[in-house]
Amino acid sequence: xxxxxxxxSTLKETPADAEVISHQLMLRAGMIRRxxxxxxxxxxxxxxxxxxxxxxxxxxxxxSAQEVLMPAAQPAELWQESGRWEQYGPxxxxxxxxxxxxxxxxxxxxxxxxDMVRREIKSYKQLxxxxxxxxxxxxxxxxxxxxxxxxxxxxxxxxxxFHTSQESLQETYDVMYQTYCNIFDxxxxxxxxxxxxxxxxxxxxxxxxxxxxxxxxxxxxxxTEGTYAANIEKAEAVxxxxxxxxxxxxxxxxxxxxxxxxxxxxxxxxxxxEKTVKTLIVRATEESGAQFVALVVRGxxxxxxxxxxxxxxxxxxxxxxxxxxxxAVIGAGPGSLGPVNLPIPCIVDRSVAVxxxxxxxxxxxxxxxxxxxxxxxxxxxxxxxxxxxxxxxASPDGKGTxxxxxxxxxxxxxxxxxxxxxxxxATVLGEEGKPVTMxxxxxxxxxxxxxxxxxxxxxxxxxxxxxxxxxxxxxxxxPMNAHKSEMVRDASEKLYADLKAAGFDVLFEDxxxxxxxxxxxxxxxxxxxxxxxxxxxxxxxxxxYKGRRDxxxxxxxxxxxxxxxxxxxxx
RNA sequence: CGGGAUAUAGCGCAGUCCGGUAGCGCGCUUGCUUUGGGAGCAAGAUGUCGGGGGUUCGAAUCCCUCUAUCCCGACCA
Numbered sequence: 001x002x003x004x005x006x007x008x009s010t011l012k013e014t015p016a017d018a019e020v021i022s023h024q025l026m027l028r029a030g031m032i033r034r035x036x037x038x039x040x041x042x043x044x045x046x047x048x049x050x051x052x053x054x055x056x057x058x059x060x061x062x063x064s065a066q067e068v069l070m071p072a073a074q075p076a077e078l079w080q081e082s083g084r085w086e087q088y089g090p091x092x093x094x095x096x097x098x099x100x101x102x103x104x105x106x107x108x109x110x111x112x113x114x115d116m117v118r119r120e121i122k123s124y125k126q127l128x129x130x131x132x133x134x135x136x137x138x139x140x141x142x143x144x145x146x147x148x149x150x151x152x153x154x155x156x157x158x159x160x161x162f163h164t165s166q167e168s169l170q171e172t173y174d175v176m177y178q179t180y181c182n183i184f185d186x187x188x189x190x191x192x193x194x195x196x197x198x199x200x201x202x203x204x205x206x207x208x209x210x211x212x213x214x215x216x217x218x219x220x221x222x223x224t225e226g227t228y229a230a231n232i233e234k235a236e237a238v239x240x241x242x243x244x245x246x247x248x249x250x251x252x253x254x255x256x257x258x259x260x261x262x263x264x265x266x267x268x269x270x271x272x273x274e275k276t277v278k279t280l281i282v283r284a285t286e287e288s289g290a291q292f293v294a295l296v297v298r299g300x301x302x303x304x305x306x307x308x309x310x311x312x313x314x315x316x317x318x319x320x321x322x323x324x325x326x327x328a329v330i331g332a333g334p335g336s337l338g339p340v341n342l343p344i345p346c347i348v349d350r351s352v353a354v355x356x357x358x359x360x361x362x363x364x365x366x367x368x369x370x371x372x373x374x375x376x377x378x379x380x381x382x383x384x385x386x387x388x389x390x391x392x393x394a395s396p397d398g399k400g401t402x403x404x405x406x407x408x409x410x411x412x413x414x415x416x417x418x419x420x421x422x423x424x425x426a427t428v429l430g431e432e433g434k435p436v437t438m439x440x441x442x443x444x445x446x447x448x449x450x451x452x453x454x455x456x457x458x459x460x461x462x463x464x465x466x467x468x469x470x471x472x473x474x475x476x477x478x479p480m481n482a483h484k485s486e487m488v489r490d491a492s493e494k495l496y497a498d499l500k501a502a503g504f505d506v507l508f509e510d511x512x513x514x515x516x517x518x519x520x521x522x523x524x525x526x527x528x529x530x531x532x533x534x535x536x537x538x539x540x541x542x543x544x545y546k547g548r549r550d551x552x553x554x555x556x557x558x559x560x561x562x563x564x565x566x567x568x569x570x571x
Numbered sequence: 572c573g574g575g576a577u578a579u580a581g582c583g584c585a586g587u588c589c590g591g592u593a594g595c596g597c598g599c600u601u602g603c604u605u606u607g608g609g610a611g612c613a614a615g616a617u618g619u620c621g622g623g624g625g626u627u628c629g630a631a632u633c634c635c636u637c638u639a640u641c642c643c644g645a646c647c648a
Contacts, residue, residue: 012597012609013583017641037640091647108648142572142646150647158648217647317646412648444648480607516608523608534607544607 003509007044010521020215022455023147025464029525038144038152048472053450057157060183064175065130065159070112076102078111082423093140105138110420113160118426124164132159149452159443169439176443180209180411188467194220195230197306205415210407211453220407223395233306236396237389239350249357249371257366260335262299273300275358279337281321288313292321296348301387336361340369340378349386408453416440464526465548473507476527480534492533502562
């Protein structure tokens with residue numbers, strides 16, 4: 001491609017409304033432009049990268065799955081059948097056609113694929129099957145942000161597998177796990193598969209694939225031995241010791257008029273924060289028979305809302321009681337709550353269960369109990385894993401301790417089970433000649449998000465630094481003073497032809513601009529390899545090479561340039 | 572949806588408090604010079620000052636209202 005023929009829309013200045021670096025650089029490099037909130041046009045340069053990501057995804061998926069293409073618009077009937085027409089909130093973009101029939105723009109395609117498979121697949125002999133597509137999805141996010149990272153319209157690769165046994169599902173799940181590793185390896189990203197919560201999509205086992213980057217929105221937990229990785233939503237928090245130490249203090253009621261928060265309590269009474277607990281009141285499920293339930297975590301820990309929501313006694317979505325409700329039920333304000341004499345059911349975190357001589361609100365305004373010990377002063381309530389893990393916690397697999405890094409979720413694989421196939425009566429005839437409900441798996445990759453996450457992970461002051469596999473161009477040729485040197489013109493044209501013939505994806509910088517301008521643009525656009533053709537070097541039979549991450553030029557013999565580049569790109 | 576902010580040329584911003592002919596830098600156009608790290612000189616083009624309403628002799632500026640965008644929170648396969 002000749003640069004003079006390419007729409008290069010680079011910006012010197014950063015648009016004011018771009019927050020994260022990938023968004024800024026995608027705008028500056030001329031990859032995308034915003035149309036409306038959460039909607040982006042892909043310019044030629046950005047589309048080249050997007051297509052390369054898609055190609056790698058397809059090549060790996062095609063090894064074990066078949067590609068289909070489903071409609072973006074979907075009839076309401078299917079969503080009513082699965083129950084999600086009501087379940088899904090305003091995030092589902094709904095509309096009516098000219099006949100006043102309800103439709104939505106698909107945020108995901110479980111319903112459509114399940115409908116298709118139940119019509120086409122009749123016998124267990126046709127299973128397992130794994131179907132995927134690369135499609136534009138729409139989710140009417142409350143707050144789209146970070147450019148293409150959390151946009152409303154985005155491109156996703158979604159795959160769905162169908163089985164008659166859990167073993168078969170597990171087999172495909174394992175294959176997809178490996179496929180995802182192969183995809184992200186080829187994309188050249190620093191990523192980790194981690195254990196994940198299933199969220200509202202339902203089902204059992206699941207892994208997320210995260211690109212590691214400080215700007216990530218998720219906390220990823222690792223152990224020091226490299227044997228455990230999980231999203232913090234899922235990471236199991238183990239108690240620091242097997243059982244509580246023996247009491248050394250007496251239980252006492254203390255006036256704490258100015259201590260509404262744990263920090264104030266710890267500072268004013270010189271307590272060890274690990275010897276304090278905080279008590280949170282949330283709505284209970286109807287089945288539990290209570291209106292509210294108390295959740296107790298240690299003063300230095302934070303509640304894991306996903307774990308809380310997954311408890312049988314806790315209403316989903318997790319809803320905190322208002323101050324008025326707390327006063328009505330307990331008779332004290334939020335700053336003075338505790339497990340002693342609590343009139344509602346109580347669940348304590350594992351770390352709280354092994355605390356001794358600890359302090360807690362007295363359920364009397366401006367009073368706390370200090371020196372509390374389970375068993376002696378109050379009965380030990382239900383114990384559960386309620387908190388977020390923190391750095392230094394013991395790993396749940398018993399190996400080493402935990403550390404936390406930020407990650408961007410770019411892939412998610414689920415064992416769905418029969419949630420959709422049951423609701424939509426997707427059955428096949430089994431070996432016994434009776435209908436069997438199919439078991440499903442689903443596997444997603446956020447294609448557009450992958451592009452942004454690659455930039456979050458690979459950039460410097462000058463711009464993007466693409467992994468070769470997804471760079472819009474692999475190598476750029478920059479002729480110096482081409483307008484006045486025939487030698488340079490001829491040599492660079494020949495080099496351009498040779499590199500193209502050798503299969504390189506090459507950008508020929510033939511624009512009528514000054515060299516510094518071109519260098520800056522190429523660096524902003526993140527082209528991984530650059531060859532400068534100058535009269536000086538040519539006279540010595542040499543070309544100048546500079547990798548995007550290199551500090552200095554390297555002189556190479558002109559007749560070895562193909563081998564040199566092949567070596568650099570490990571071809 | 573709650574809290575905070577912004578809206579002036581393609582981009583980044585000043586001007587608004589204190590009403591009086593719409594500005595700066597970058598980019599863009601033309602010419603000349605220049606060409607190894609975002610060139611110099613000269614001449615130009617570009618604005619319903621987010622929309623609507625009001626106050627006023629006069630509104631980018633004051634008042635009301637709507638809209639859009641961004642940030643924090645809630646939400647999020």
